[in-house]
Amino acid sequence: MKKKSLIWTLGLVAAAGLVPVFTSDQYILHVCVMILIYVGVTVAWNILAFGGILSLGHAAFFGIGSYTVAILYVKMDVNPWLGILAAMVTAALGSLLLAVPLLRLRGPFFALATLAFAESLRLIAIYAVPLTNGSVGITTPPTQGFALISFSSREPYYYIVLAMALIAIGISIWIYYSKMGYHLRASASDDEAVRALGVRTPRLKLAALVISAALTGAFGAFAAMYLFVIDPETNFSTPLYSIQPALNGIIGGMGTVAGPIVGAIVMTPLGEWLRTTFSGTTQGLNFVIYGVALIIIVRVMPGGIVSGMKKLYRRFRPENRSDGTAPDASGPIQPEQELANSEGGRS
C-alpha cells in the first residue's frame, strides 16, 4: 500500500475508534454496529467477487453462523467466543455444499443456485424444530459480561464488531495484494487463460468461498449475540443478508477493496433513514424510494461509487486526465468483463 493511503487508513480507523467518545447516543451507536456488521459481511462477500463470482446466498453462511453460536451457547452452554470460532468452522463446512455448483456453474446461474441454497437452509431451519426451535427461534440469555458477549450498552459491542470488521478488512486487503488476490482477479477476467498459466482455479475459488463463508459466519455469530433473537426469517433472510451485502458491494464497487466498505457505510444508514423518515406515513413508500434509488445508482455508476467518484475526481482535475493511472486497490473490475467471460472453461 502507498504511504498516502496508509495514512488515510490509519486516520479512518482512529476516527472509527473514537465514535463512542463523541456520542453516547445508543441509537447512533446501534446504527454504527449495524454498519460494521454489514461492512464485515460485504467485505466477506467481496472476497468471492475478487474472483468475479456473484453470490446471492450469503444469508446461508450468516444464518449458519448465528445458529451455531446460539445452539452451542443456549443448548450446550458453550462460551460464545468459542461459539464464534465454531461458527466460522460450520459456515466454512456449509460452504463446501456449494463447492460443486461453484466449479460447474457460471455467473448468474451460480447466483441462482446460491439463492436457492440459502432459501433451502431457511426452510430447513424452520423444519428442524428440535435443533433450532423452528420459527420461534432461539433467544440468548440476558446474563451480561464480556465473556458472554452481552452488555447493557452499545459501546462494547461496537468495539468488538469494529475489531472484527477491521480483521475482515485486513484479511480482504491481504488477499487482494497476495498471490491469491492476483490469481482471483485474473480468474475474474479470464478463467481459461489463468488456468493455462498454471493457476489451479478450482482450488483457488474454493478457498475464496471457504474464507468468505467463514468470515460471514463470524459476523452472523456476532449478530446473534448482539440481536439476542435468532430466527429463520431474520437470520437466513435473503433480502437482509444475501441481497443487501451484494447490493452494498455492487454499489460500492464489486471486486475492489474499498468498494464494499463504502457501499455498506452508505447503504445501511440510507435504509435506516428512509425507514424512520417515511414510516407511518404510507406503507412501503420507503422501499419504493429505495428501489428507485437502487436502480438509479446501479445505472449511473455501474462500476460502483468508488470508481464513480474517481472518475468524477479525474474530471474535475483535468491535468490528471490523460495519464493512464493504474487501477489500484479501488480500480474496478471492468463491469463488461467480469461475468461475461463465460465461454471459457467447461462445465
Add this chain to the structure above:
Amino acid sequence: MLQVKNISAYYGDAQALENVSLAVSESGVVALLGPNAAGKSTTLRVISGILPAASGSVTFNGEDITTASPQERVELGLVHVPEGRKLFGTLSVEDNLLLGGYCGRKDRKTGSRLERVYERFPKLKERRNQDAGLLSGGEQQMVAVGRGLMAQPKVLMIDEMSLGLAPLIVKQMFSLVQEIALEGVCVLIVEQHVQNALAVSHHGFIIESGVTRVAGTAQELMESALVRESYLGH
C-alpha cells in the same frame, strides 16, 4: 458507390483500425486483403455498422451513413455476410433465408426472391427444412451467401468465404461470386486465398495493422511485392 474514408475503430480501449480507406464502384468484385488480424473483418464491421467508427466517414451512394444503424444500411443495400457464416443453427435453412429478407418482407416478393436463391443453390432447396446447424461447411456458406442475397444487396460484403472449405467448394464459391457480380452487384470479399481472390477481382486493397497500405487493380496487386511478402513468403 461505397466510400470509406480514413476510419479508425476501437474494441473497448484497444485500437483495431487506425486509418482505413477504400472505395468500390457499381459492380464487380473487389478484394480486401491482408494478413491475419490486420483489420479486414473489423473494416467490414464498421462498414455494416455493428462497430462504430471512432473517426472517418462511410458514404454510400453519396449519402453519409457513418452513424446509420445496421438495419438502415441493409435497407440501403449494404449487406454483410459475416465470417464463420453465423447461421442461426437451430433454425431451418429456409428460415435463415427468410430472415435474410427481413428488410424487404413487406413488398410481397419474398417468395420470388427465395425461389431465385434456390435456383442458384439447388442443394439448399433439398435441405430447406433442415436445421442450418447440421449442414456441411460448404452448404452453410451457401446459406450465408443466400441469406445475404435475400436482402437484395447493392454491395455484398463476404468475409472469409472460403474458410475451412474443400478446394472444390472454394472454386465453386468463387465462380458464384463472379456470377453475382455480373448481375450488377458489387461484391467486396475479404479473403485469405489471395490468388483466388485476385483472380476473380478487378480491384483490391491491402490492409496491414489497421492501415490501408496498397490499393490497385488486381493485376497490380498480384505483382506487388508486399502481397507476395505477406502471403507467400517467397
Add this chain to the structure above:
Amino acid sequence: MNLLVQTLVAGLLLGGVYALIAVGLNLIFGVVKIINFAHGELVMIAMYATFWMWTAWSLSPYISIFIITPLMFGFGVLLQRFILQPMQNSSPTIKIFVTLGLSVLLQNLALVLFGGQYRSTTFPWAEQNFSVLGVTATYGRITAFLVAIALVIALFYLMKKTLTGKVLRALAEDRETAGLIGIPVKKYYLVAMGLGTAMAAIAGVLIGPFQSVFPLAGAHFTLLAFVVVVLGGLGNMAGSLIGGLFLGAVETLAGTYIDPALQQVAVFAVFIIVLLVRPQGIFGGSARNAEVGLK
C-alpha cells in the same frame, strides 16, 4: 391410490400455471438475456388488476383477461424501453440488480397503493367443483391449466412458424448477426419483453380466482419460474412446459408424501441437482446459453 392420483392431478394443474409463468421468463431470459427478478411481480400486478376489475366493475376474470393482457404487454414494453434497454450492454450482475430493484419497487408500490390486505377475486363459477372418478378440481384451476397449456403451445407455434417467432429465435441465438442482417433488434426486444410480460400477466389473471393477491404474492413465482426454465432448458418452450408440469408434481408429491414444510426444499433440491447434472436443462436449450453464463 386415489391419494396418489389426486396429488398428481393437483400438482399437474399447478404445474400448468408454473409453465405459463416460466415460458414468459424463458422468452425474456432467452431473447433479451436478462435475469428478470421482477417476473413474479408482473404476475402480482395482473392479479391486482383482476381483483379490481372484478370488484369495481364486476368484470369476470375471463373477460378482463382481454383487457389486462394487452395492458401488461404495454407495461412490459415500457419496462424494456425505459429501464432495461439502457443497460443492455451492462454486465449480467448489473442487470440482476436493476431487476432486483424493480422487484422491490413494484412490491412496495403495490403496498403503497393497495395496502397489505389479502384480496381475493371471488368468481363463483371458478369455484365449482368438477369431479371424475373421485378426483376433484375446480373449474378455475382446470381453466387455468387448460388456458396455460394452450398458450404455451400457441407460443411454441408462434416461435416455430411465424416471422416474429423466427426473429425472436434468431435473436436468442445470436443478436449481433441478427442485427447485421437488418433485423431491428431493439424493436424485437420490446416484443419479447412485452410477450413475456403478457404471459406472466395471463397467469396472474388465471390464478386470480383461486389465489389471494397481496404485495408479496408474486415473489414466490420468480425463483420457481427460474427453476422451471433451467429444468426445461433455456430457450426451449416445450421444455418449460414439461418442466413446469414436472415441478408442480414434485411440489405436491413431496408435500403429500414427505412433509408440506419441505415442499420448497424439494423444488430447490431438484433445481440444484439439475444445474449440476445437466446445466443445459433436461431437454436441452438453445446454442447461446453461454451468453447468460450457462454452458
Add this chain to the structure above:
Amino acid sequence: MGVKKIAKRKLVRLSALGVATVVALPLLMGCSTAASSSSSDSIKIGAFFPVSGSLALLGEESWRGVQIATDLRNAAGGVADKSIEMVFADVPDVNAATSEARRLASDSDINLAVGSYSSGLSLAASEVFARGGSTFVELGAVSEAITDRDYENVFRFNPAAGSFTKLQMRFITEHLAEELGKPVSELNVILAHEDSAYGQSVAENAVIDAAEAGLVNFSLEPYNAKSTDLSSTVLRLKAKAPDIVIAVSYAADAILLGRQIRDNGLQLGAFIGTGGGHSLKGFHDALGEAADGVYDVDFTQIHVNEEFTPGITEFTAAYEERYDSLPASGHALANFTGANLLFDILEETNGSDDPEEFRQAAQNFKLEIGTTSSGWGFSLNENNQNELADVYVMQWNGDQLETVWPEQAAIRAPLPATPFGV
C-alpha cells in the same frame, strides 16, 4: 454523438450530486432528531408496529387501536393532566425492531413502549427495552416466550397463545364432543398450522393442552404460509379423516386452505380457526357462504355481548368514523383495550413512566372480568402476564363473526353447520 456525450456527462454529474445528497441527508436528519426537545406536560410512549412489509396488514390494525385509545383519552383530558404522545416506529422485520427499539430507548424521554402485533418483533423490541431497564408492554403478540423470559419490565396485557388452545380444547370437550356424538377420547383432531413463530408456538401449547384435555387422537400438520398451493396438506388431512381440524393461519393461507378443503370435498365435523387469517373479513369475502359455520377462537370481536364489554360501542364508532369501515380483525380492539389499561395504570402512577413505579402500579392494578372493552379483567401473574385477558369462540354467520361461546360473552348459541359447504 457529441451532443449525446455531453448530455450523458451532465447526467452523471447530476446524479452524483443526488447521491451525495442522499448520503448527507441521514447525517443531517440525525442531527435534527437529536436536537428535538420534549415538553414535560406530555407522556411519551414508544409504539412499535409493522406497517410495511409482510406483517403490515394486522400491524396497521393494531396501531389503529392504540391511536384511537390515545386520541380518545387525550380528548378526555389525558392521563394525570398530561397528554399522551405516541412516538411511532415502523418495524417491518426483526432487525428493524431491534434498531428502532434502540433508537427510541436511547431517547431519554422514552422509558415506556407498546407494541407489536408480531411475536418475533415483540421478542426483539422488548429485549432491547428490558435489557436497557425500561418498560415494554405487549398489547397483541401471543407467543408465551415474551413473558417467559423473567424480565421484570416486560408486560403483556393481551391473552397469550395458551389461552387460545386452552379455550379450543375446552370448546371441543365441553361442547363439540357432545354435538358430534363422540367421546372425547375417540375424537380425531388435527391441528394444521403454518410453520412460522405464530403457528409453531400455538402448536406447542396445543400439544400440551390436548393431552390435558384427554384428546388422545391429536396430531399436527405443519405447512408453509407462503405456499401458493396447499393441496398436499389438504390431501394429507383427507387421508387422516379428522373429525375436527384446528387451523393456525395467516391471511392468504387461511383462504387457500379453506378453498382447497372445499374443493377437495374434505368433510369435517368442525373447523376451528385460531385468530389470524380466520378472523379477517377477507376470509369470509373469499369463501362466501362456505365460510359459514367455521369457528374461530380469537381476541374479542365487535359482535359480542355488549354488556360484557363496556366501551366497545364507543370504540367501534370511533373506528368507523376514522377509517370509514369496520375493524378488519380483533386486533384493533385488543390494542385499544390494552392501551386503555396502560393509561389507567399510568393514572395510578400519576403519569410517571418510571419503570419501578410502573411495575408496582401494574402489579397492584386489578379489574374484574367483564369490565373492559374486550371483556377482559386485569390481574398480572408473576410473569407480568394479564391472567384475566381471554379469547372467545366466534362463528362465521353471514359476513359477521359472532361470538358464540362461552355464554357470558356470546350473542347467540353455536350453530351446528358443516364448514366449507361440504
Add this chain to the structure above:
Amino acid sequence: MTNATILKVEGVSKRFGGVQAVSDVSLTLQHGEIVGLIGANGAGKTSFFNLISGMHYPDAGSVAFAGGDITRLDPASRARRGIGRTFQVVRPFTGMTVAENVMVPLLVNDSSVRRARLRAMELLDELSIADLAKKPAEGLTLAQRKRVEVARALATGPKLLLLDEVLAGLNSREVIDVLPFIKKVRDRGVSILMIEHLVSAVMEVSDRMMVLDRGSVLVHGLPADVVSDPRVIAAYLGEED
C-alpha cells in the same frame, strides 16, 4: 523416447459437434527446437494447441510431455510442468496493470509478491515494454497486448512454449523486431511450437514446419521443402489458375 524429446503427440483426434477439428495428428518436438504450424483458418491449428495445453481432451491419441503422459491432465497442471501458451485472441487480464498481468504466472511457484514484481519488470524489459508496466492492460494496442501475452507465457518458466499467432496484426517492422526474440528464447533451451500465418516469418525461425489442412497433417518437413510443396500452395495459398 529419447531424453531430448520434450513433446510427443501421437495420433490425436478431436470432434466438436459435427466438425472433425483435429484428425489423427502426430508430432514430436525435440529439446530446443522450433516448429512452425501453418494452415488456413479453420484448419485445426488452435484446436491442436488446445489438446496440447489441456483446454480440451482428445477423443483419441495421447500427449506426452517431458517423458510423462499428460493426455488427461488439466491445463493448470500442464502449465506447472512447463507448457506455456499464448492465445490467438489476446486476453490480458482486465482490471490489472501490465506488470500485474505478468505477475500472475510468476506467483504460481513463488508467493512473494515483491519478488514477482521484480521478475515481471525484468521480463517486461526483455520484451521492451517496461514503460507500460503500470498501465491498465485493457488500454493497450494490439502489438503491445501480444507482447504482454508472450511475457505472461514466458513467466510460467516454460520448457515448451506454444505461440498462437503472436505475429498476427503486427506490421512488418514489428515482426522483424520480434523474430530475434523468439530465437533468443529458444537459445535458452525452450522448445517452441508456433502457429503463424506469415509464412516468411515462420520459415525464418523454424527448424521444421507442419501444415494442417482440415484437421489432418498435410505436409511435415523442413521449411524450404514445405513451402515449395504443391499441396501446400494449393491448400494454403489458394489454387493457381
